[in-house]
Amino acid sequence: MAGNSFGNLFKISTFGASHGNAIGGVIDGCPAGLELDMEAIQNELDRRKPGQSEIVTQRKEPDTVQFMSGIFEGKTTGTPIGFLIENANQKSKDYSHIKDVYRPSHADYTYDQKYGHRDYRGGGRSSARETACRVVAGAIAKQLLSSIKITAYTSSVGDIFLEKPYQELDFNAIESNVVRCPDADVADTMINRIKEIRKQGDTIGGTVTCVLQNVPVGLGEPVFDRLHAELGKAMLSINAVKGFEYGSGFCGAKMKGSEHNDQFNTDGTTKTNLSGGIQGGISNGMDIYFRVAFKPVATIMQKQDTIDKFGNIVEMQGKGRHDPCVVPRAVPIVEAMAALVLADYYLINKTTKL
C-alpha cells in the first residue's frame, strides 16, 4: 500500500533517499534461468547518472550497482534479486539552515504534512535519486524481453520540438549527443537552449517519446489494468511528470472516427496506427508509442521568496549542482519503467488462456 512497490508478477520494491548509506531494492518474480549481462545493467545506470555531460547536474555519483542475491553462476535463480547502490556523494554539509524551509514546487511541504517527520537532506525520498533503482530493475526486465525493442528519446526541450514522426528517425543516433535527441540539428538547438537556461540560473521542461516495438499481441488486462493505463501510471510515477498520451493522444480528441479508425491489413496489422499499438487495453502487435511531459526542475539558481514551517516568509536561492533540464537523464528512466510494465504483463499473459 505504502507505494514503494511496482508490478504484480515482476515486482520491484525500492528504498533509499538522496542521503543515507545507500539506495536499493528487491526484484521479485524475475523468472529463473535468465542469463544476465551485468555490463548492460551498469550501462543503463550510466545513462542515468549525474555528471555524465555538461548539460546535466555536475554532482558526481559512480552509481555502481551491487547484487546481493538471486543470481548464481550468471543466471537468475527465480529467488529475489537484492541490490544496492551506495550513496557515495552525500556531502556531510550542514542542512540545518534549510530544514524548516519549504522550497516552492518541491515536496517539502507535502512530505512534512503527510508524514510529520521528514529527512530534509537533499529532498530525502522525494529526490529523483530513487529512480536509479528503477533503472536497475528495468535493465533486467529488458533482458527478459530481449525480443522487444524499447526506445526513448528527447522529443522536446521547452518550445524546441523534434517534429519528425518516430518512423523517420534513426534510433541509433540517440546516444550520439548528450541531449538524447536522434536528430543532430534539433539536438544542437536543444543543447544550446539548455546551456542558455543554465546560465540564467533557470530550468526548463521537455518531453520524452518512447516507442515499444515487437511487443507480442495480447498484453494488457482489461478492464482496469489496460496496458496503456499501467504504462501511464508508470510514467506518471516518475518525478516531474505532468502528462501522458499514447497513440493519437490529445490530438485524437480533435478527430473524427472516419479519420481515426485504423484499417486492417489481411494479416491483422493495421494500415495506420492512431491506436498506438493498443486496442481495448491490449497490445495488437503494432508499435506502441507514447509521449511523456516533464515540468521544469523546481530548483533554480535565482532568488525566490518562500515560507518556512512556521509560516514566515524567507528568501532562498538554490545552490549546488542541479539539472537545468531533466529530460536527457529521464530517457533511460522512461525506458526502464516501460520495461517493467511489459515484463509484468508478459508474465501475467502466460495465464490468460488454456
Add this chain to the structure above:
Amino acid sequence: MAGNSFGNLFKISTFGASHGNAIGGVIDGCPAGLELDMEAIQNELDRRKPGQSEIVTQRKEPDTVQFMSGIFEGKTTGTPIGFLIENANQKSKDYSHIKDVYRPSHADYTYDQKYGHRDYRGGGRSSARETACRVVAGAIAKQLLSSIKITAYTSSVGDIFLEKPYQELDFNAIESNVVRCPDADVADTMINRIKEIRKQGDTIGGTVTCVLQNVPVGLGEPVFDRLHAELGKAMLSINAVKGFEYGSGFCGAKMKGSEHNDQFNTDGTTKTNLSGGIQGGISNGMDIYFRVAFKPVATIMQKQDTIDKFGNIVEMQGKGRHDPCVVPRAVPIVEAMAALVLADYYLINKTTKL
C-alpha cells in the same frame, strides 16, 4: 491480476458485458456506518445511461442498480456491497454474421488473440457498458468523501474548446445542457457539432476536465503510487481515453522553472497552482485539476473495409444506436473514477503516521 479490480483499501471488482443477464460488482472496504443516499447513486447512473438526450445513443437501458448486501438500515455495514444492474435491452438479435469480423479500432481482434474465445455480442466485456459499475461504486465513494467536491465537465468536442479556465466557470451550469459544458454558448456550438457529425454517420472525440476541490493535504503514496499516477491510471482505464495531463500538463513541458514554480502564501497555500494541487505525488490542499482525452467512437455509420478472422477482406457498416460523441456520458465516469481513487487514498493515508 486479471484486471477487473480497482483500488486497495476501497476496492471494486466488476463483472459483466453488454450482453448476458446483468453486470455488477463487489465493493469491498467501504467503511461501516456510512449513511447512503440511494437516490444520489441512481442519479449518477442516470447521468451515464444511454438514451438520456438526443446527442447520445438512443439505446434504452433503465440501468437500475439493485444492492444485494453490505447495507443495513440505510447504512453500510463494513461488509462487501454486492450490486447488480440488469441488462434490460440485450436484443436477442442475431450476431452470428459479425462474430468472425474484426471491426476497425475496436477490441475484437485483440480479445480474440488474447483469449481465444470471445463473446462477440455487442463488444462483450470490451463494451463501455461496464463503466456503469464504476459509476455505482464512485457514487458511494463520493458520499464517503462528502467534504470533497468532484466536478467534471466537457471541455472540448473536436476542435471546439471551452477556453476559459475552470475558475471562471459556473459549475452549476454543467447539467443545464446535454453536452455538459458549463458555458452555454460553447455548449450550443458543441451540441450542433455533434448533431452534424451524427448526420454524417461519423463520430468525434473530445476532452473532459475534472476539478477536485477541498481534497485534504497528504493523499498520495510515493514513490510509485503518487496521487496523480493513480488518477492517471484510473482515467486511462476508461474506454476510449488516449491521454491524461494534470496541472500545467503538456504546456508545463514548455515552461521555465522561474515561471512554473508556485510561490507559497504564509498559510501553505500557493499563489499560483501550476502544480495542479499535487507536489511530490501528494495532495497539497490546492485544487487538483486534470484533463482527459477521448478518441472518437470507433463505430461509424459509414461503410468500411475490414477483415474477418480468416483474413478475408469484408465490408461492414455500423448499425444500431451508437454515441456520436462519448464525452457527455463520460463526464460522470470521470468523476466516479476520481472518487474511487480519492476514497482509496484517503483510507490509506489514515495509516501514514503515528
Add this chain to the structure above:
Amino acid sequence: MAGNSFGNLFKISTFGASHGNAIGGVIDGCPAGLELDMEAIQNELDRRKPGQSEIVTQRKEPDTVQFMSGIFEGKTTGTPIGFLIENANQKSKDYSHIKDVYRPSHADYTYDQKYGHRDYRGGGRSSARETACRVVAGAIAKQLLSSIKITAYTSSVGDIFLEKPYQELDFNAIESNVVRCPDADVADTMINRIKEIRKQGDTIGGTVTCVLQNVPVGLGEPVFDRLHAELGKAMLSINAVKGFEYGSGFCGAKMKGSEHNDQFNTDGTTKTNLSGGIQGGISNGMDIYFRVAFKPVATIMQKQDTIDKFGNIVEMQGKGRHDPCVVPRAVPIVEAMAALVLADYYLINKTTKL
C-alpha cells in the same frame, strides 16, 4: 484489504450474508477456453446445501447458482465470472429481540465492536452461508485442474476417529453416507453420535482430512507463500476452524530426523511421505494431505446466560434449524478452498522459469 477476496491470479471476491436478497461473487482470472460442466458445479453446491440429510440443519435453501457473465457458448471467456445465489429462505421473522444480544462464541460481539453497525439477522456476514460462494468458485477451479484429484472426508466426529490412513480407504464410499466418512462402520457410529448430540440440544466438533493427488511438482511460492501456508490460511478462513496440520503435522514434532526424513526413490518419488507432498513450501509430486479441526457449532438448543450490548445478563436459547455438527457439510468447502489454492498456484507457477 477488507478481506473478501481470495487468491492472486485465480481470484474470488464474494459478498452477501444470511439475509438480504442474494449472495454471490466475482471470479477473476479463470483462463479462457475452459469448457464448464454446469451440473458438476451445482452438484458441489448440493453437497454443501442445508437440508440435505437428517444430520444437518433442516433449513431449506435450493442454493441454485446463476451465472451472469464470463461464460459464453459453454466456455469461459477469460473475463470475470459473476454469479448469484438467491437467499430463498430468509424468513421475514422478527429479529429485533436478539439484535442487541451477543451470543456466546459467536461473532456478534466482535462485529459490533469492529464495525459499529451490524446486520444482526442470522449472523449477517459471519454466517457460514457465504461459503456457498467458495464452493461455486472451487467447483470451477476443480474443472481447471481436471488432472488433480481433490478428496476430503470426515475423519473424526467428537472422539470417534477414523483411524485408518487414507491410503487404505475407498474414496468412492465417501458420498455413500450422510456423514461423508469412507468407512461404513465408523460412519454409522459417527451418525449415531451426531443424532444423540442433536437430541441433547447440543453440538459437536470434528475433523476433515483432505488429500490432493497428482499435483504437479513445483507449486508453491517461498518464502512466505509456501504452498502449505496458503492451504493453511485457506482452511483457517473457513468458519469454525481451529487448527491445520499437513503431512506428519503435530505428530512430526515428536519425531527424530532419522525417522522423519523421506528417502528418495530413483525417480524422485519418496519411499515415505511424512513431508506431506511439500518440501520447502513447494509440491514434490507426492500426495498432499492435511487435516482440519472444526470446533462445535456455537448455537445450541440449551439455555445459556449471555449479555446484551448494554452489559446486562440475559438468558437465551438457540432456536430454529442449526447443524449439530458442521463437518459433513464442511467436506465440500474444504475441497473448494483447496482447489482455489491449487488453481492460483498452478497459474503462478507458469511464470517461474524461462
Add this chain to the structure above:
Amino acid sequence: MAGNSFGNLFKISTFGASHGNAIGGVIDGCPAGLELDMEAIQNELDRRKPGQSEIVTQRKEPDTVQFMSGIFEGKTTGTPIGFLIENANQKSKDYSHIKDVYRPSHADYTYDQKYGHRDYRGGGRSSARETACRVVAGAIAKQLLSSIKITAYTSSVGDIFLEKPYQELDFNAIESNVVRCPDADVADTMINRIKEIRKQGDTIGGTVTCVLQNVPVGLGEPVFDRLHAELGKAMLSINAVKGFEYGSGFCGAKMKGSEHNDQFNTDGTTKTNLSGGIQGGISNGMDIYFRVAFKPVATIMQKQDTIDKFGNIVEMQGKGRHDPCVVPRAVPIVEAMAALVLADYYLINKTTKL
C-alpha cells in the same frame, strides 16, 4: 506473487540466501514518527542467531543489522526502511560435490524442479537464514505495537511437553535457559534430550506456543483474512512448520458446544477462552494463543542413502554445524511473524469504520 513479500499495509519484502554477500529487505508502510530502539532490534536478532548456546548450531554469524534508509534522527520517516545483514560466515568451501545431490526432506529436489537453476550452496534461499530478516521487521512491528505483549516459548521437544497452561507460567523465565522453556525443570529435561539427540547425530522436533496479550478488539478481516487465518499462514511460512492450532485447536474438535462456548462477563470479556481470543476471525480482546509444530531438522549426522539429479543412488552424511533442534531459535521467529501480522491488521483496522 513470487512470494517474498508479506503483509498489506505493513509489508516486508526480503531477499538473500545462506550464501552470497548479504540478506536483507525492505519494510514498507511503517508509520512515520516511531522512535526506534535499535538495541532492542539487535537483541531480537541475537535471540535467533546461530552459536548462541551449546544446543544450537555452532556456526558463527554476528548477524548485525545495518539500516540504509527510512529512519532519520532516530525515528521512522514513513518511507521504506531498507536493511542489510552481511553473510559473514559464508565459507568459501567447495560445494561442487553436493551440487547434484538431493538431500532427503530438504528443498533441493523441489527447487531444482521448480526453478531449473538453483544456488546449491547451503540450501540457498530455502535455508532458514532468511528468517533473520523477518526478525528485524518483527522487532520494528513490536515497537509499533508497544502496548501489545507478544510472548513465545518452547512448549515441547520431542515427547517432552510443558503441560502447564500458559497462565501458570512465568514468562520472565523464558530467557533464563537456552531452550526457552519458562519452567526450569522441564527446560532441563529438554536440554538434556537435545544434547543426547545431538550425540546420536540426530535431530528432534518440537512445538512453540505463543501468547498475544492486550490485543485491541477488532483486528481481523473476514471472511478470508480472519486474524487467525493470517497468523496461521505466517507461522506455516516459517521453515519446518507442520501444523498450527489456536484456542482449543485440535482438542476443540472433540468437544461439545455446551462445553466449548465461552460465556460472557458483563464487560464483554469471557469466563473461559477456548475461542483463543478470536471470534468470527476478529480479536475479542482476550488473550490470543496458538501452538506451532516444528518437524525435526532434515540434516542429520548419520549416513543416508539418497539420489542425485541423474537418478543415481548416492550415500551422504550431513556435516558441519547444524541445529539438533530448531525450536529454541524459532521462538523469536514466531514472535516476529506474529508481530508482523498484528501490525498489519492494526493498520488495516484504522479504516474499518467512520
